[in-house]
Amino acid sequence: MLGSRYTMSRHGYDSKPRTALVIDDEDDLYSGFNEVAPALDTRTLREDQTFQQVVRTAGIGRQTTSRMGTGVFGMGTGRIRGSSRAGTATRPMTALRAAGYTSATRDTPLKDDRREDSIEDKIQQMERRIMSLVEESCMLSAKREEDDEAPTKREYDLAQALSKAQEASALERQLIRMQEQANMGDTHNLDLTFAVLCNLAGQYALNEMYTEALNTYQLLTRNKLFPHANRLKVNMGNIYFKMGEHPKALKLYRMALDQTPTAEKDLRMKAMHNIGLLLVRMGKFRDAVTNFQHIMHEQGDFQTGLHLVLCSVALNDAEAGKAAFHAMLDVEPATYHHDIPIDDENDAYECVLRDVVRGDRLSQWSRRAAAHAERCLALAAAALAGPAARDDDVSASWCAEALRGYSGGSAGARLELGGALAALRTAAAPAGSGGSALAAGARVLQRLKAVARAHHEDRVLRAEASADAAFVAYALGKWSEAKSLSEAAARDDPYSCSARVCGALAEMAAVRGGAGAGAGAGAGDGVREAAGDAARRLLAATHLDPADLVAMHDLVLFSMIPSIIYKRRHDDGVALCMEQSGEVGGAEARWQRVRAGAGGTLRSLAAAGLARLAHANAADPSAADHWYSMIGSWDAGVSCALAQLHAELGDPQTAKHHYQDAS
Missing domain, CATH: 1.20.1050 (Glutathione S-transferase Yfyf (Class Pi); Chain A, domain 2)
Structure with missing residues (x-):
């Protein structure tokens, strides 16, 4: 049987195959089908310890399960766990990039970043x-x-x-x-x-x-x-001073002074200043003078100089007081910023720029420092003049002469203004005669005009001196000069209400004086027109500064000439001008405003104005009676007006009573 199988082979009938297996007819035909080479046998991989160790340490591939699959170990279509490809990523349509690998990251759950604050x-x-x-x-x-x-x-x-x-x-x-x-x-x-x-x-x-x-x-x-807590003993001394325990306060001040290093000169001077003030409060003026003199020698200031002058005056030491005043003049003044000079006063832009610069914080601080220095110098000069010679022109001139070369602002000029007004106050005293008062007023007017000419660079001071001179000229009856001076003051200081008030009243007085000298029906019309114009100008002045209560600087300026009617508020002048111009409604409103916001004397003047307006209105005599009653019985003219009013009303008994009050 075996030989006949290969008879028809291509090698011939008798040739035998090179690889021939001897097959027994009694053996099974498929007996060796399941036999696999040991290198390819995968059935024993689960028991292979070496292979399992390699897989676990390498971290790739799929972990083996408890049950092995029946197929071979496929690598082509398997997905490696832990790769960078996201689960939601799309598969590649071409072979341009490897399947299963992408730059997209896998979504991971958010971590809680909040953590507890550390200590x-x-x-x-x-x-x-x-x-x-x-x-x-x-x-x-x-x-x-x-x-x-x-x-x-x-x-x-x-x-x-x-x-x-x-x-x-x-x-x-x-x-x-x-x-x-x-x-x-x-x-x-x-x-x-x-x-x-x-x-x-x-x-x-x-x-x-x-x-x-x-x-x-x-x-x-x-x-x-x-280490720096010792300076707080100054604060403790201040508390003891408020409690009235002066010895304890003095002890703490001195302890603070001893424990403060010499490099901190400002703090040492402040402590010494407190010691000096406390010694003054305790009545030890000699020791206080010693402290103040040391401060003026080391680091002088105007406040300490004023205290030194006052202590010298208290000890009746005039020479020490003058030396202290000269020491005040040696203090370096605060930086004073002058106004920007303007070439053309009619240029609105330059005027606005000047006013804006005047209102900045640096200028305000500078003006406050200069005002403090001038106040200290003025008080020191007044203290050196003494109470008996407070109004003496010689004392004021000595202080003004000492301040003439002082470079710290306009302290000397303001002292000259004060001296001029003091001389005017002396001349206006009841003991002086009318001729001497007029002569003193003329001299004061010349002094004020000289101050205005001498300080042409200080616009504010020049405006103040011109306004004062305008008031003096008004009181002397020099209407045209008062008007020109008030106009000059208004040019220097456009917001000067006093200069505008004086100019309006001077113009009104000039028109009334001309009308009184002339004759004819047109004179009354001119006065009425001038009164209306003055009322408008005074109303504009009240709009500039509604809070200004004083229209004229000093009542003494008008006590020199009794025929001059003085007014201390802008509203007084406006109401009087409106009353004279025939504007009864406006005058009544102004008098009511004066009465609502003024003192006792001005309320009486406002009541007198309201009484005049009511008296002119015959339809309501009770209103005039009410306002005359509000004035009081301090003026004989008021009592006579009340008597006349009651006589017209047919009440002779009350009229007789008021006539008796007037007598």
Whole structure:
């Protein structure tokens, strides 16, 4: 059987195959079908420890399960777990990139980034909170109320400031405990503690809780960790001064002075100034003079110089007082910013620019410093003149001569203005005769005009001197000169209400004087037109400064000539001019405004104006009676007017009573 199988082979009938297996007819035909080479046998991979270890350490491929698949280990279509391809990524349409690999990342669940604050973060947050409370407390205590009639609001602000200071102190103690519990006591901010306690003590002092303030200051001064706490003894001395315990205050001032280094000259001078004032309060003028002289030698200022002059006057030492006054002149004045010079007064742009620059903060500070210096110099000069020679022209001229070469603003010129007005006040005294008063007024007018000419660079001072000279000329009856001087003052200071009022009244007086000298029906019409024009000008003056109560600077300027009717408010002049021009309604409204906002004397004058208007109206005699009654019985003319009014009303008994009051 075996031989016949290969008979028809291509090698011939008798040739045998090269690989021939001897097959027994009795063996199964498919007995070797399931036999696999050992290298390709995958059935034993689960038990192969070496292969399993390699798979676990390599981290690739699919992990073997408890049951092996029946197919071969396919690698072409399998997906490797942990690859960068996202589960939602689309399969590639071409073979340009490998399937299963992409730059898209797999979506991962969000992690909770919030973590608990560390102890350092908590400490920083609490420090910021404490410092914020300290700043709020300081802002509340430093707030200044514009309305002086609101003390309740000020007390409320101080109470709120104290509450915030106490809250900051409580938080600061809590911060110290937190740091000690975290073993971070060495990192505590000592500057923060100093600021909290110092602010708390200051708030106690402002709220007049002096005992608590002193205890808080003692916590700072007795602690060696605060090297600069000794200067707080000045504050403790101030508290003892307010409590009236002057010896304790003096002791603390001197301790602060001894413990302050010489490099801090400003603080040492302030402490010495406090010592000098306290010695004055205790009556020790000699010791106070010594302190003030030392301050003037080291670092002089106008306030200390004024105190030195006053102490010298109290000791009746005129030479020391003059030396102190000259020492005041040696003090370097504050920087004074003059107004921008204007070439063309008619240029609106330059005028507006000048006025704007005058209102900035630096100019305001400079003017306040210059005004303080001038005030100190004026008070020192008045103290040196003495009460007996306060109005003496010689004393004023000596001080003015001493100030003539002073470079600190216009103190000498203003002192000359004061001396001129003092001479005018002396001439207008009841003891002086009419001729001497007129002569003194003429001399004062020349002095004021000389001051205006001498200080041509100071526009404000020139305007003030011209306005004063205009008032004097008005009082002397020189209407044209008063008008020209008031116009010059208005040009120098466009917002000068007094100059505009004086010019309007001078023009009105000039027209009335011309009408009285002439004759004819047209004179009355001219006066009426001038009164209307003056009323309009005075109304414009009230619009410039509605809060200005004084239209004329001094009542003495008009006491020289009794025939001059003086007015101390713009509304008085407006109402009088309206009354003379026939505008009854406007005059009544102005008199009502004067009466509502003026003092006792001006209220009586306003009542007299209202009474005149009511008396002219025969339809309502009771109104005139009411206003005359409001004036009082201090003037004989009022009593006579009341008597005449009641006589016209048919009441002779009341008229007789008022005539008796007038007599």
